[in-house]
Amino acid sequence: MTEGGVTEGGVTGGGVTGILARAEGIAVSFAGRRVLQDVDFLLRRGEIVSLIGPNGAGKSTLVKVLLGLLRPERGRVERAPGLKVGYVPQRLSVDPTLPLTVAGFLSLPDRRPEAQRRQALAEVGVPQLWGAQVHELSGGELQRVMLARAILRGSDLLVLDEPASSVDVAGQAELFELIARVRDRRHCGILLVSHDLHVVMAGADRVVCLNRHVCCTGSPEAVGLDPAFAELFGSSARVLGLYHHHHDHRHDLAGEAEGQATGTEG
Numbered sequence: 001m002t003e004g005g006v007t008e009g010g011v012t013g014g015g016v017t018g019i020l021a022r023a024e025g026i027a028v029s030f031a032g033r034r035v036l037q038d039v040d041f042l043l044r045r046g047e048i049v050s051l052i053g054p055n056g057a058g059k060s061t062l063v064k065v066l067l068g069l070l071r072p073e074r075g076r077v078e079r080a081p082g083l084k085v086g087y088v089p090q091r092l093s094v095d096p097t098l099p100l101t102v103a104g105f106l107s108l109p110d111r112r113p114e115a116q117r118r119q120a121l122a123e124v125g126v127p128q129l130w131g132a133q134v135h136e137l138s139g140g141e142l143q144r145v146m147l148a149r150a151i152l153r154g155s156d157l158l159v160l161d162e163p164a165s166s167v168d169v170a171g172q173a174e175l176f177e178l179i180a181r182v183r184d185r186r187h188c189g190i191l192l193v194s195h196d197l198h199v200v201m202a203g204a205d206r207v208v209c210l211n212r213h214v215c216c217t218g219s220p221e222a223v224g225l226d227p228a229f230a231e232l233f234g235s236s237a238r239v240l241g242l243y244h245h246h247h248d249h250r251h252d253l254a255g256e257a258e259g260q261a262t263g264t265e266g
């Protein structure tokens, strides 16, 4: 039924290549409907990559494939041996009747020394939240606490789902500075997943623009100027400037590509 393959020993995390995860030729269908087609993706240690695309573009599906939570119908996935992934969700549903402080939450599922927990909270800029109740945190605070938890667990790869959705514009700039600092200090790979094009401009090393296939990829500047990006994001993309890159396919009304994509890894 499937030709998908997952290899855990094929790449050297933090070694010669520094590749944390790689996917090649990925295809996924749900109930006979193709949601990913011929997708290549690469993430290296020390890199911040933004995976962007409109709602339903297949971003979460690709992340699940990369993390080994979903087996692709076609293609190949490789992960660095023993890769530790820290997932920072958009929000977390916490039972408000369950008292749980941030300090306690940082020790889930296994206990961590207080000094390490305090240091992780300080590293993400919210040391004052130590005694706060998790269910009372704002969206932005919760994301920082989740980030602290991922740091504490020594994650090699941090995946942040819609990182900018719960914070205002000023908060977003701060959050992205923080993400860059975490990358510099921990030398982990960071994958930002978003349908919000502003995330593109927020300090990623590389942007991958997905709409069932990789429409364009490269530096934020190059992607911001790509007509494929403009086509996906409409008029809001046009404020980003001029186009210089060619896009040799169009999307039909169902979002399917007509013709060939030429997106290459930047």
Ligand SMILES: Nc1ncnc2c1ncn2[C@@H]1O[C@H](COP(=O)(O)OP(=O)(O)OP(=O)(O)O)[C@@H](O)[C@H]1O
Pocket: 030, 031, 035, 053, 054, 055, 056, 057, 058, 059, 060, 061, 062, 194, 195
């Ligand atoms: N388990 C599933 N069963 C059936 N269809 C699914 C399943 N998971 C995702 N899909 C469909 O696959 C498509 C891609 O979904 P996916 O969640 O990957 O998109 P996304 O880019 O992450 O979207 P968003 O930005 O809205 O979160 C959507 O049309 C979705 O309805």
